[in-house]
Amino acid sequence: MPKIVDKEEKRKAIADVSITVFKNNGYHSARMADIAVAAGIGKGTIYEYFKNKADILRYALDNYFNAFLNGAVLAMGEIKDPLEKLLSLIDFAFRHAAKWEDHCAVYVDYFGTAAREKDYRIYLDAIYRDMESMLASIIEEGQRSGKFHEGYNPAGFAALLVSLYEGAILYDVFKGAPGNRELVRDAAIRLIEKGLTA
Amino acid sequence: MPKIVDKEEKRKAIADVSITVFKNNGYHSARMADIAVAAGIGKGTIYEYFKNKADILRYALDNYFNAFLNGAVLAMGEIKDPLEKLLSLIDFAFRHAAKWEDHCAVYVDYFGTAAREKDYRIYLDAIYRDMESMLASIIEEGQRSGKFHEGYNPAGFAALLVSLYEGAILYDVFKGAPGNRELVRDAAIRLIEKGLTA
Amino acid sequence: MPKIVDKEEKRKAIADVSITVFKNNGYHSARMADIAVAAGIGKGTIYEYFKNKADILRYALDNYFNAFLNGAVLAMGEIKDPLEKLLSLIDFAFRHAAKWEDHCAVYVDYFGTAAREKDYRIYLDAIYRDMESMLASIIEEGQRSGKFHEGYNPAGFAALLVSLYEGAILYDVFKGAPGNRELVRDAAIRLIEKGLTA
Amino acid sequence: MPKIVDKEEKRKAIADVSITVFKNNGYHSARMADIAVAAGIGKGTIYEYFKNKADILRYALDNYFNAFLNGAVLAMGEIKDPLEKLLSLIDFAFRHAAKWEDHCAVYVDYFGTAAREKDYRIYLDAIYRDMESMLASIIEEGQRSGKFHEGYNPAGFAALLVSLYEGAILYDVFKGAPGNRELVRDAAIRLIEKGLTA
DNA sequence: CATGAATGAGGATTCATTCAT
DNA sequence: TATGAATGAATCCTCATTCAT
Structure with missing residues (x-):
């Protein structure tokens, strides 16, 4: 074929x-x-x-999201240690944003549309839910094994991580200053490492 | 008459x-x-x-930003302790986002426009710079007094905080789930408290 | 009152x-x-x-036309000799155009409107008819007294004079070059004197 | 395809x-x-x-002017005698106005616009200059050969002819009376012949 | 009389989409 | 399959005119 x-x-x-x-x-x-x-x-x-203009946007960002999801699974791989796993995921996430820079820039527009139109919303909702449950289970895992601080609500921390990631992407899109991404990433990794571990 | x-x-x-x-x-x-x-x-x-449609958007968000900046100064007030100061600022920021919920929702569109049009960009750039320098000086203060961990780059941490805030707002706009904002806020405050202090 | x-x-x-x-x-x-x-x-x-915008235009040009008609009568005064009378009229006409320069400039717009709208047209028609019959009778007078060449159709020559005058005004409005008006006027007077007399 | x-x-x-x-x-x-x-x-x-409404007007009158300029050159052809040349040109001009009657009617509007907008003005200026220099050189030629009266300023007479032509067109647009054009044309030709020749 | 805030009819222009070739 | 000529719905914005004060 x-x-x-x-x-x-x-x-x-x-x-x-x-x-x-x-x-x-x-x-x-x-x-x-x-x-x-x-x-x-x-x-x-x-x-x-x-089909139409919106269809292009949707398709392009489908690829972006799929690549993220696939890459995320790969990044976690067989890693056992929850902290290592989380950091590997974060590292991948930032590399992904750098690699798909143009898509990230367009993501803002997509986001605005998605927040308003039902079909888009449902779709994006599902992605976010996936990401969050992925993260929440890592947090829980870490807490169970006593490696992560117990005080955190896993869902809340997951939402925080997603927020931070989205924010970093957007901010970078706007700023576009070289080195800014790395600065934020390093601060984020250090903060999470220090603040999350028990 | x-x-x-x-x-x-x-x-x-x-x-x-x-x-x-x-x-x-x-x-x-x-x-x-x-x-x-x-x-x-x-x-x-x-x-x-x-003057035109864009002028309305601009004016409305001017008010939003000005209220933020004024409120931020008030929130920090005479607080001496850098951690307390930072937490008060964060607390205010989340309350501000809750109070100006509608403006936050529109902020995404503004952001998309601002990223592209020169005049808007310059303006928003200035606001971000203000916020970042405000934050960076608190971090430095905390580090000088030995209360904050020395490993952080003040500018990087400031950018991280701004990113986190922007992301939380956007995410909340999208989600609109009740209680989500508080979950994220609590996680953020705990993380910063634990991770930033020496 | x-x-x-x-x-x-x-x-x-x-x-x-x-x-x-x-x-x-x-x-x-x-x-x-x-x-x-x-x-x-x-x-x-x-x-x-x-009453409205058009009314202002109408009123302003009423004054312009009335001043022309009154001035024309005065310019001819008691002059007996048809050539002298005609030249005095032409001289006045050019001075009138110079004096009412701004009105002349606006006259183009008025003309465009008048050519299309019935009320305006009737009015302007009457003015032109007045001017032409005034001129035609001078030509006839000159031909009767043997001073003007017989070959000219009085109505045709009158229409020619009006055309020339309108054209000179318009051209001057467009050009606005200093000295142009006088150049045209002198050529016109010489041409008419030489070409019209028997 | x-x-x-x-x-x-x-x-x-x-x-x-x-x-x-x-x-x-x-x-x-x-x-x-x-x-x-x-x-x-x-x-x-x-x-x-x-591109827009004005563009249509401009294009249409471009054709009108170009046809005039080309036709004028053709009308003069190889004619040696300056009077004959001038009369042929005038004859053509009147025929051109009759043929492009509709364009002439719209010309008034164009003129009003051209008098105000820089680009249009420059363009129309150039056309008028062309016409005038064409005419002025015929006058000079006639004067050199002793056929035209010496008293005329060539540039002034050229401007007069252009004025007369513009005026005749406009007046005809307004009048629209059948036979008027011919009456004016005949008077003009006779006047010029009698008044211009030495 | 004087005013200028309010109005909405009106019109130029854009652009996603269709469809004949 | 590829195309771009044709389309008209959609929308911003202007401005003459009205009228409450």
Whole structure:
């Protein structure tokens, strides 16, 4: 089934180009014509691969989220120690944000839409829930083994970690100052290490 | 003589209504007609008080930021102890976010615009810089007095705190789950207390 | 009846200011607010003196046309010789255009409107007819007395003179080059003198 | 492959229709919707061919002016005698005005705009300068050869001719009386012949 | 009389999407 | 499959005019 491969490949290519356009112009201001030009195809052709403008955004960020989830599983791997596992996850998360920088920038627009439109919301909700339960179980694990401080509510700490991550991404998107990401990451890792362990 | 109107009061009233409309529909989707209807005035009247749609957003969030900055100064007051000062600031910040819930929701859209348009960016940049330097000096103070751990880069920790705050706001906007804010806040305060102190 | 004098005086004052505004911005682009500011009165006050925007234009150019007609009669005075009479009229016409320079500039806009709207058209038509019959009778007089060349159709020559005058005004409005008016006037007078006399 | 369209042809078609609409309603009052309906196309389609409303006007009158300039050169052709050359030019000019009657009617609006907006002004200025220098050199030629009266300032006479022409066009637009154009033309030709020759 | 706050009809323009080729 | 010409719904904003004070 070579055709299908081609089709999927072109979908990805168009989505990648779109992300750049979205990043530069903003999702709302970006015109389909801009994408077509950037992708070197006709305007109509986009609609052979995507239902509409929102569909491109959705698809592109699907990839971003899937890569995160897959990468997160890989990052934790067979690590037994909960602290090590958590730190490996955090390390991966920051590397992921750096690698998918453009997607992160567009994520803000996606977020705004997602907060309002039901379908998007449900979808993003599920992702966040996944991330949080993943984190919460690590926290619980650490607390059970006596390595993490008992005072923390696992769900609350998980939500805190997600918040921190989202905030760091957004802030970096806005700032774009070189070295800022690393500064924040180092502070975060140290703080978590010192503050979470029993 | 014509009707006498408190221009500034009416500006504020329109902006307040607008924020609600922006929150519900999103800034981009919200139509000037929606605002006019919600405010119980004619479409044209809006333009007597604001140059354009963006001007309303800007004005509304100006108030939000100014209230934050003023409140932050008040929250720190005469507190000498750096930890107490920091915690008071954090406590205020979360209360501020709760009080200005609608503005927070719209803040995402503002952020997206600000990241792209020069004027907005400069303005928001200044606010962030203010917040960070405020925080960094508290950290330094704590480190000098030996109360805070020496390992932290003050600027990095300040950026982390801002990130965390922004992330918590955004996450809450998205979630909107009752009790979530408090869960995150408590975890944050405990983490900072435990992790930052020497 | 002092009130009426005041009212009429203020009408004139507003109309004069309006002509300047119309000249600078063009009739269509000029806003009632501009006129109010320029006149140092409130927007609503204009409507105490004029029915609407078009009414101001109409009134202002009424004055212009009336002054022309009155001045023309005066310029011809008791002059018996048809050539002298014609030249005196032409001389006056050019001086009138110079004196009412701003009105001339606005006249273009008026003309465009007049060409389209019935009421305006009828009015302007009457003025042109007056001017033409005035001129035609001078030509006929000159031809009867054997001083003007017989070959000219009086109505045709009158229309030519009006055309030339309108054209000179418009061209001058556009050019605005100093000395241009005089150059055209001298050429016109010489041409008419040489070409019209038998 | 999509429909193949001769862009330039369609541009011309839309512009032609627009001129009719402008003539009937006036440029300012004419709505884009009117043009679309008259052209049998969608409103949006106009913008595929023209940047905006002003662009249509500009394009249409570009054609008008270009046709004039080209026709003028043709009309003068290889004619040696300056009087003959001038009369041929005048004859052409009047025929041109008759042929482009609708454009002439719209020309008034263009003129009003051109007198105010810098870009338009520069453009129209250049055209007038061309016409005048063309005419002035004919006058000079005639004077050198002793055929034209020496008393005329060539530039002044050229400006007079242009004024007369513009005035005749405008006056005709306004009058629209049948036979008027010919009456004016005949008077003009006779006057120039008699008055200009030595 | 004078005012300017309020209004909403009106119009230019944009752009996602469709569809004939 | 690819295209881009065509479309019109959608929306911001302007400004002449009204009218309560």
